[in-house]
Amino acid sequence: MTESIGFLMNDAARLFRKALDARAIETGVTSLQWRLLAWILRNPGASQGFLADRLEVEPITVSRMVDRLVEAGHIERRPDPDDRRAWKIYLTECAMPIVRDLRTMADDLVDQALDGLSPAERAEFERLVTRVRENLSSCGQEPLNGHA
């Protein structure tokens, strides 16, 4: 059942999103929207391409999330004076408290998800997931092996 690791991760991630979405329902943003907001908070004025790169998703995914967050009034697109193809993304004032609230909720949920694990196990888990993520991240880039 080795192959099930991939789906174990999938389940855990989906259940995490679902649980956080449920907690955050009153904020009006989803867990994944919040993650984007958190990146914008730390990188005000970033382009969508930059954000897509950091989130490791396709630009079109960010494009559509930005659409929704703009419509909801949480962020705004400003034209980039140096590149008329690009937008610069900024949080609006009203998004600030949401980002803070969600951080607390996410921390609580992580604590619940890691229930029963010792501090050492938690650190080990984070280390291992990070490694797996890096392994999978790189395997998407290169053309597997000699497909050229």
Next chain:
Amino acid sequence: MTESIGFLMNDAARLFRKALDARAIETGVTSLQWRLLAWILRNPGASQGFLADRLEVEPITVSRMVDRLVEAGHIERRPDPDDRRAWKIYLTECAMPIVRDLRTMADDLVDQALDGLSPAERAEFERLVTRVRENLSSCGQEPLNGHA
């Protein structure tokens, strides 16, 4: 950055799906469709509700995946003689080789994802992910705490 654990898992799971989808493109089924096929293989004649329960997704999600897999000719719905509300789901002959091929692909990809981890670390990773998944699974059921 504790809260990032949830998103680390999310990234790892998404990259895994993406990589497996890319490998499986020629089979015509996605990685998640394959997971459903694998459950049907082990439980021929199961109901959609049963499968939703095992996959820990909502019944409607299975309903729509079954729609697509029926249309693609990989599975078939047969009426349940004991319950006219329910379907019994069966693999078709042509799905068998696909399930086998995909198992190999998934195993290879898991091996790549776990690259650099010792056997002990791999076992530990599986154990920890399983625990986290269970923690999150149960926290979706109960009404958090006293919300009634």
Next chain:
DNA sequence: GCGATATAATAGCACTAGCTACTATTGCAA
């Protein structure tokens, strides 16, 4: 300066996923 190439963002299509609401059927209880 001009043309080829690269890049930023977006449009259309498809799949996974969940919520709420709904239909059809079952099964229990009065």
Next chain:
DNA sequence: TTGCAATAGTAGCTAGTGCTATTATATCGC
């Protein structure tokens, strides 16, 4: 036996995600 609650499945809406293709702009080479 009838009537109501529970259950199996589905429809509409929305969100995240990716692929391919397209548009607009930038940049590099000449």
